[in-house]
Amino acid sequence: MDNVAFTRHTADEVSTLLDALCDAYADAYGEVPGEDGGVKSSAFRDRATAALEVRNYELVVARAGGEIVGFVFGYSLRPEREWWRGLKPEPPDGFTLETGDRTVVLAEIEVRRTWQGRGVGRGLHDAFLGGRAEERATLASNPAATATHAMYEGWGWTKVGTVPGRPGSYYPEYVRFVFPLPVQNLPR
Template identity: 70%
Template structure:
């Protein structure tokens, strides 16, 4: 199928809650089987993260469907100061970098996943652009596996800048994460 056969839809947190099983299925497919890894552990951790995100400020989900099948999704939310997203960022950022100014400065792109069969066809980029194109914040941030250099190059090609690394939280997949930031257009939509 061509990317033009894909429909992108925005969803609120309430609607996203009803799609959780489908989101988990796409997540598991996107990562596939990893030798020696218990896939239920990673899938359960994703479900916990995704369910927890539903209560975040200005949560939004964008789905990609082809012939009714969910082939990808992205979700995120506005960053609150108390979230302390940039804690431990190395190198230390300039003064004011971590200030959220009322929680409307930064959107976290928390997850972007595309089924294996649809990867490399522009679905991920379209999800990314649709999600960020509808946001009102000044900038976006995301964190990634620090060793995923191909993914880092992809993000940089999409306009993201790596600003450093930060330690993983207790129970996280990685001991540290690469942190990226991207400026968003300031749109007068309020």
């Protein structure tokens, strides 16, 4: 990882990076049997573009030799987003209360295939969360991605349950995870 540099970017800086982010995203996933890569990439571009409008958006990019080898982005969770709607099992009182400053959504974390397993993802994760002021982080995951779930849990995330996908969602349901902030809680 000595030759990997991490840089932070605001929403205003992303327009010049969006095509490269889409390329890195497509490479991170590669070809998945039974999936239409064009649909998945198009859905990513739509999500990435929509995220630019959300409060406290931030992107962290990992580069090696000038090439984007990975990235992570997220934003503050808006109360009207209904992120926790339908969460099962039922959470404790107050868990789903959102103020706009309580929780950061780690919306995407992607690493090119040739860079996976080399610490880039963890570096992106730590750099992104280390710059956040919220009290906790959350992310959503494909329920079938059990290896990814194990990785998140190894990084200190806690699975809190599942929520149904919204109309037009890529998956019919999503697993929700939380992570306590500030960053000194990061396990090593």
